[in-house]
Amino acid sequence: MNARAIQQIDAELIAAHERGDGPTLAGLYEAAAGLRDEQGDVDAACFFLTQAYVFALEAGLDRSGALRDRLIANGREEKLTARIVGVRTAFLPAE
Amino acid sequence: MNHFQQFALDQVTQPVEQARGLPNEHYTDPALHEAEKQHVFFDNWMALCFGKDVPELGDAMPFEALGQPLFVLRGRDGVIRVFQNVCRHRGMILVDRKKRLSGVVRCPYHSWCYDHSGALHTTPHVGGPGYNTHDAIDRSSLGLIEIRSHVWQDIVFVNMSGNAPAFADYAASLIERWGEFEQPIWFGGEDSAFELDAATNWKLAVENYCESYHLPWVHPGLNSYSRLEDHYNIIEPGGYSGQGTLVYRSIISETGEKFDDFDGLGDKWVTGAEYAALYPNVLLGVHRDQKFAIILVPTGMEQTLERVAIYYASPKMQDASMAGMRRRNAELWKGVFEEDIFVVEGMQKGRHAMKFDGGRFSPVMDGPTHAFHHWVASQFKRAP
Numbered sequence: 466m467n468a469r470a471i472q473q474i475d476a477e478l479i480a481a482h483e484r485g486d487g488p489t490l491a492g493l494y495e496a497a498a499g500l501r502d503e504q505g506d507v508d509a510a511c512f513f514l515t516q517a518y519v520f521a522l523e524a525g526l527d528r529s530g531a532l533r534d535r536l537i538a539n540g541r542e543e544k545l546t547a548r549i550v551g552v553r554t555a556f557l558p559a560e
Numbered sequence: 561m562n563h564f565q566q567f568a569l570d571q572v573t574q575p576v577e578q579a580r581g582l583p584n585e586h587y588t589d590p591a592l593h594e595a596e597k598q599h600v601f602f603d604n605w606m607a608l609c610f611g612k613d614v615p616e617l618g619d620a621m622p623f624e625a626l627g628q629p630l631f632v633l634r635g636r637d638g639v640i641r642v643f644q645n646v647c648r649h650r651g652m653i654l655v656d657r658k659k660r661l662s663g664v665v666r667c668p669y670h671s672w673c674y675d676h677s678g679a680l681h682t683t684p685h686v687g688g689p690g691y692n693t694h695d696a697i698d699r700s701s702l703g704l705i706e707i708r709s710h711v712w713q714d715i716v717f718v719n720m721s722g723n724a725p726a727f728a729d730y731a732a733s734l735i736e737r738w739g740e741f742e743q744p745i746w747f748g749g750e751d752s753a754f755e756l757d758a759a760t761n762w763k764l765a766v767e768n769y770c771e772s773y774h775l776p777w778v779h780p781g782l783n784s785y786s787r788l789e790d791h792y793n794i795i796e797p798g799g800y801s802g803q804g805t806l807v808y809r810s811i812i813s814e815t816g817e818k819f820d821d822f823d824g825l826g827d828k829w830v831t832g833a834e835y836a837a838l839y840p841n842v843l844l845g846v847h848r849d850q851k852f853a854i855i856l857v858p859t860g861m862e863q864t865l866e867r868v869a870i871y872y873a874s875p876k877m878q879d880a881s882m883a884g885m886r887r888r889n890a891e892l893w894k895g896v897f898e899e900d901i902f903v904v905e906g907m908q909k910g911r912h913a914m915k916f917d918g919g920r921f922s923p924v925m926d927g928p929t930h931a932f933h934h935w936v937a938s939q940f941k942r943a944p
């Protein structure tokens with residue numbers, strides 16, 4: 466089941482990369498991260514989370530705030546310290 | 561700079577009666593072109609592009625400033641910034657074409673991401689797959705290199721060296737001269753912008769723009785209502801030069817329509833208009849009902865792209881209902897500027913003549929052109 470799901474996501478990822486469809490890429494990578502999480506593979510999950518995060522950032526999706534938080538929780542990303550210009554205020558660190 | 565070149569520059573900075581023009585090498589010698597980049601463009605405020613090139617929040621556009629890759633970004637905070645168009649990681653070009661950014665600036669190579677102030681926002685996998693930080697990578701010191709910039713009258717100026725005086729001081733005398741025109745301007749849109757490409761050194765476009773001497777010969781059509789004797793010289797040593805006319809007439813359509821005038825202009829501008837080159841590379845025109853700017857883009861030592869944009873006095877002038885008038889106006893200017901192409905290209909060819917000595921100036925008619933030569937020569941002379 467899981468292997469088939471991964472294959473499916475892979476195929477959709479390739480298509481989304483070809484279209485340059487950032488929001489879809491963010492969603493697919495996040496789904497891929499979820500599947501790795503289920504397998505207990507934190508490193509692989511964080512790899513995909515990072516991919517999801519970058520495409521969410523580029524597309525200006527509010528979702529990127531939550532993705533960054535997940536990476537921070539896993540020790541893979543730093544808290545934002547400076548005020549960030551050009552992306553959603555949702556990224557501002559909680560005071 | 562050798563003694564011979566120094567001597568030639570000293571001749572340029574003589575009073576107009578005795579002066580010679582810049583020697584041929586300033587138009588034809590690649591070594592001097594390189595030196596000119598630094599002394600004339602990078603040490604001063606050069607015009608890079610228009611604000612209207614990046615009209616919406618998040619609009620980014622790449623520009624080459626004499627070989628330097630830059631990009632302009634109208635950030636989501638509404639601020640126009642100019643950055644070196646190069647990633648701090650491995651030096652990849654960041655913005656390869658005009659685009660509208662919804663979020664960060666993502667490097668297409670390894671996806672380091674920068675926010676709209678240039679701050680480095682994330683560095684994916686920099687500490688290994690899934691690890692986005694590393695002690696050796698201090699993000700706070702790896703933001704994009706921002707180029708000092710200033711927007712005036714929708715023209716984005718850059719001072720590459722960072723050493724020029726503040727723009728407001730650099731251009732103070734022209735800003736003051738045209739103080740009445742310090743008010744909002746409205747870009748006419750697609751129909752009010754055009755480009756001309758000329759096989760000439762950019763300086764010849766400035767020189768020709770500065771003077772009215774050529775009007776009866778090169779623009780005979782214009783001369784019927786804008787006679788030579790109705791023009792006067794504008795000379796501000798070290799800053800700008802050009803010409804003014806006493807007989808500007810605004811366009812009136814067959815149905816009697818006119819463009820709106822700028823607010824509160826003095827009597828001088830009822831029939832007056834002025835044209836000046838703000839050194840080094842922007843040519844400006846102000847009239848009661850319109851302004852235009854021509855940014856000279858030196859695409860090579862002997863090639864210049866002239867980017868023209870026309871602006872009006874009220875947002876109503878941007879309406880579709882004014883399109884016919886705007887088009888007619890743009891056509892008129894385009895016709896005039898096209899008439900100048902053969903002379904700037906012809907003078908460029910002339911600069912290859914071994915025995916041309918820089919030429920002479922009419923003490924009466926060529927003052928504005930000489931003022932420009934004097935300024936260019938002075939930039940070389942003050943260089944270390």
Ligand code: FES
Nearest residue numbers: 647649650667670
């Ligand atoms: S060169 Fe830009 S991320 Fe590597």
Ligand SMILES: [Fe+2]
Nearest residue numbers: 768778779900
């Ligand atoms: Fe002309």
